[in-house]
Amino acid sequence: MAKSKRNSQNRNRATKQENPSAASPSNRPASSLNLGEGNDSLLQILLVVCTGFFLGRMLIPAESSHQGDTILFVFFWLVLFSVACWLGIRNRISLPPSIDLIDASLFLLAFLGPLLSLMALYVRGGNLRTGLYCFWESAGTFVAVFLIRKLLLKTRSMLPILLLLGIVIPISGLGVYQHYVSYPEKRAIVNPIAERWEELEQQIAKASESAIIRLQRKQLKWQKEMTDYGIPLDDKMRKGLLNRLNNSSEPTARFALANTLGGVLTFVSVLILAFLFALLKKKQALLKILLAASMMILVLYCLLLTKSRTALLGMVVGISLLFLYRITHSARIQPKYILAGIITLGLLAILVLIAVFTGGLDIEVLTEAGKSFRYRIEYWIASWNMLSEHFLFGAGPGNFREAYLEFKLPESSEVILDPHNIWLDAWSQGGIVSLIGLVLITFCVIKKMFEFCVMNSSDESPDSQTYQMPSTGRLIAGTILVILFSGIFSSPELALPIEELIGWGILIAAVSLGWAWILKPAMLSGFTLLCAATALFLHLQGAGGYSMPIVIQLLLIFSVGQFTSPKEIKVPDRIIYPVGLGIGVLLTVLCWWTSVAPKFAEGIAQARLYESRSLNESERILQQWASQDSVNPEPWMMLSKLHERSASQTRNVSELKQSGDAMMEYIKRDPINYYGYRERARLSKLLFEWSQDTEILKQAVQFQEQAINHYPNDSHLHLELAQLYEFLGENKKMIIAAQRAGDLNDINKKHGHTDRLFSEQEQAILLKLNVQKSKKTNN
Numbered sequence: 001m002a003k004s005k006r007n008s009q010n011r012n013r014a015t016k017q018e019n020p021s022a023a024s025p026s027n028r029p030a031s032s033l034n035l036g037e038g039n040d041s042l043l044q045i046l047l048v049v050c051t052g053f054f055l056g057r058m059l060i061p062a063e064s065s066h067q068g069d070t071i072l073f074v075f076f077w078l079v080l081f082s083v084a085c086w087l088g089i090r091n092r093i094s095l096p097p098s099i100d101l102i103d104a105s106l107f108l109l110a111f112l113g114p115l116l117s118l119m120a121l122y123v124r125g126g127n128l129r130t131g132l133y134c135f136w137e138s139a140g141t142f143v144a145v146f147l148i149r150k151l152l153l154k155t156r157s158m159l160p161i162l163l164l165l166g167i168v169i170p171i172s173g174l175g176v177y178q179h180y181v182s183y184p185e186k187r188a189i190v191n192p193i194a195e196r197w198e199e200l201e202q203q204i205a206k207a208s209e210s211a212i213i214r215l216q217r218k219q220l221k222w223q224k225e226m227t228d229y230g231i232p233l234d235d236k237m238r239k240g241l242l243n244r245l246n247n248s249s250e251p252t253a254r255f256a257l258a259n260t261l262g263g264v265l266t267f268v269s270v271l272i273l274a275f276l277f278a279l280l281k282k283k284q285a286l287l288k289i290l291l292a293a294s295m296m297i298l299v300l301y302c303l304l305l306t307k308s309r310t311a312l313l314g315m316v317v318g319i320s321l322l323f324l325y326r327i328t329h330s331a332r333i334q335p336k337y338i339l340a341g342i343i344t345l346g347l348l349a350i351l352v353l354i355a356v357f358t359g360g361l362d363i364e365v366l367t368e369a370g371k372s373f374r375y376r377i378e379y380w381i382a383s384w385n386m387l388s389e390h391f392l393f394g395a396g397p398g399n400f401r402e403a404y405l406e407f408k409l410p411e412s413s414e415v416i417l418d419p420h421n422i423w424l425d426a427w428s429q430g431g432i433v434s435l436i437g438l439v440l441i442t443f444c445v446i447k448k449m450f451e452f453c454v455m456n457s458s459d460e461s462p463d464s465q466t467y468q469m470p471s472t473g474r475l476i477a478g479t480i481l482v483i484l485f486s487g488i489f490s491s492p493e494l495a496l497p498i499e500e501l502i503g504w505g506i507l508i509a510a511v512s513l514g515w516a517w518i519l520k521p522a523m524l525s526g527f528t529l530l531c532a533a534t535a536l537f538l539h540l541q542g543a544g545g546y547s548m549p550i551v552i553q554l555l556l557i558f559s560v561g562q563f564t565s566p567k568e569i570k571v572p573d574r575i576i577y578p579v580g581l582g583i584g585v586l587l588t589v590l591c592w593w594t595s596v597a598p599k600f601a602e603g604i605a606q607a608r609l610y611e612s613r614s615l616n617e618s619e620r621i622l623q624q625w626a627s628q629d630s631v632n633p634e635p636w637m638m639l640s641k642l643h644e645r646s647a648s649q650t651r652n653v654s655e656l657k658q659s660g661d662a663m664m665e666y667i668k669r670d671p672i673n674y675y676g677y678r679e680r681a682r683l684s685k686l687l688f689e690w691s692q693d694t695e696i697l698k699q700a701v702q703f704q705e706q707a708i709n710h711y712p713n714d715s716h717l718h719l720e721l722a723q724l725y726e727f728l729g730e731n732k733k734m735i736i737a738a739q740r741a742g743d744l745n746d747i748n749k750k751h752g753h754t755d756r757l758f759s760e761q762e763q764a765i766l767l768k769l770n771v772q773k774s775k776k777t778n779n
Contacts, residue, residue: 047151051160052481057550059486061256065137066130066398068599072489074140081143082584088577095150100568102560109437110142113430114397121396125671128631134398149561159470166512168268172302175251262308263539270318270532272296278523288518310542318535378412383419393431400428402672405711418544425546452527479509533559598629633669677707715744738769
């Protein structure tokens with residue numbers, strides 16, 4: 001039967017049309033990867049390009065898709081999908097012509113769910129600009145996983161794995177360098193600059209009028225130095241930066257968060273350990289084993305330095321699964337597996353000791369674990385309460401934080417961007433449809449792992465499988481595309497300088513080629529990738545994922561991307577490719593119209609604002625930006641600030657009213673964000689001080705109350721409301737608001753949230769209100 005299928009494939013190749021009905025995965029050994037067959041050069045080229053798109057994001061420190069900084073990646077994924085369908089119509093390529101349960105689950109998780117949630121967001125109100133960016137990022141994830149999965153099923157290539165290793169090993173080295181070299185250097189530079197700035201601010205506060213002008217000129221000179229080193233001018237933001245810089249040394253490498261780096265490293269650490277097992281089993285050259293072990297040590301050590309508890313837990317579970325599989329699927333318990341386990345544990349212990357003695361780890365990693373878990377419980381409770389109110393469609397793509405603040409617990413620490421849990425994250429981004437998709441994908445993975453686990457020891461070993469090792473040219477081409485895409489398709493603020501990109505390219509190519517030599521012949525098992533994916537999946541139980549598309553893509557591609565589901569529907573080429581091309585072109589046009597073009601408009605407006613020399617010119621630029629991106633609240637916020645600054649110079653009431661009108665436009669475009677209402681209340685209060693119109697002050701109270709409705713447990717909002725009630729003479733309401741402000745501040749103090757405590761000025765205001773409260777009570 002197999003011979004007849006091969007003959008049929010050869011006949012079809014002669015007519016430039018492969019047989020779409022390859023052998024069913026159910027007829028193959030459960031231990032082998034169902035990566036299909038086929039050596040078509042166009043498929044290999046397409047895989048190189050897709051891998052470059054996929055891994056190019058690892059060099060861009062964009063943890064969030066909310067601002068559209070990587071929207072070009074999504075756009076070109078859609079273009080690539082359209083090109084692949086066009087090549088299929090022309091009979092130049094032939095991808096697996098079937099849709100299975102995994103494809104359907106991915107569609108629910110990453111496309112249909114976010115689309116329905118976006119439509120619900122449009123109906124009930126929310127930040128549509130953020131929603132569009134995040135929807136397209138999710139759609140891009142679906143296309144990326146779908147395309148790469150189909151290509152892997154056809155080409156049976158090791159290219160994505162080798163390039164992944166080629167990127168992550170240098171990233172691990174960068175993480176170690178950051179911890180021991182660049183962070184101390186940055187502290188030595190930033191701390192003196194920040195201290196000098198704070199001293200200057202204190203001098204200005206105490207200086208006479210004649211000395212203030214001289215000191216302010218000096219302040220303007222030093223302001224550029226502050227900006228050059230990324231030190232915020234805002235007092236609270238600056239203290240937060242200095243606190244992180246001086247009290248934490250967790251590496252982030254090319255990511256923005258240590259937790260993201262930890263998730264990637266825990267996946268790769270399990271992968272490398274499995275490769276080491278295979279090298280030992282096949283008795284490869286000692287040099288190969290030593291090289292692989294040294295890179296394993298580097299990855300593990302960087303993982304320890306991140307102090308990511310969930311990543312470390314995931315790594316331990318993933319490695320344990322590998323050990324258990326080896327032991328239970330051997331004819332007898334072989335001493336070498338026990339020895340390998342002892343050596344691995346000993347190596348981890350040595351790395352932990354080195355990290356402890358060099359300051360990379362401290363006792364707080366263990367002692368603070370309970371506090372960290374308590375924080376996450378608080379996040380999850382509030383997120384559950386919020387999602388219970390938005391059961392069907394979630395909060396909407398990218399709108400989690402604004403919806404979450406209404407339900408945030410008083411004792412909770414951070415204003416989080418995501419719920420720190422992949423299940424709640426999927427529910428928030430795409431509603432119940434995305435949650436169902438994630439459940440189905442998890443079911444497919446568990447089912448496949450069960451199939452591996454019930455194999456008899458006499459079954460074909462997964463390490464005996466040999467996969468196509470890409471040529472040197474394809475590895476180098478993939479490296480070039482990774483560098484090219486990371487440089488071109490990122491925002492100017494995130495892109496690396498050309499000399500750094502070249503350096504990264506050399507490192508990635510060298511490490512990838514090194515791994516190709518170490519692993520030749522290729523040794524890869526489906527169970528290995530499932531263990532690595534399990535480690536990352538466990539990490540995402542306590543860490544964010546959807547705001548970091550590269551992490552979700554990594555998880556999906558190397559878990560469900562390697563297998564097909566037994567339940568599949570065959571779709572003829574004459575139908576699937578034309579329909580796919582039509583959908584691809586439509587999505588490409590919509591993505592450009594709704595997100596790419598507005599992002600370009602934003603970039604042009606920001607550049608022109610930087611060069612603007614007058615308030616009138618800046619106003620024209622912002623008005624044009626607002627007309628080009630009608631759903632974006634940001635230009636209206638900037639217009640409001642611009643009118644306010646102009647009004648303050650001349651105490652122009654009409655100009656200040658224009659500032660308020662612009663803020664109302666901001667609120668229309670982001671109606672669940674408390675910040676717009678708070679700013680509108682502040683502007684009304686300022687207008688009252690200029691006009692002494694009591695009706696305007698009543699409007700300020702209404703806006704402040706709306707802000708509190710959207711963020712009820714913020715102590716500062718309640719203190720500001722108490723002041724407004726004082727001006728209105730509503731003493732009973734003033735007392736209630738002041739009491740609530742004081743209670744919330746006490747809760748922050750009790751739970752150690754020092755960054756959210758009242759400043760000295762705010763404490764003085766609260767004390768004054770409490771004194772007035774006492775007088776009213778005595779009277």
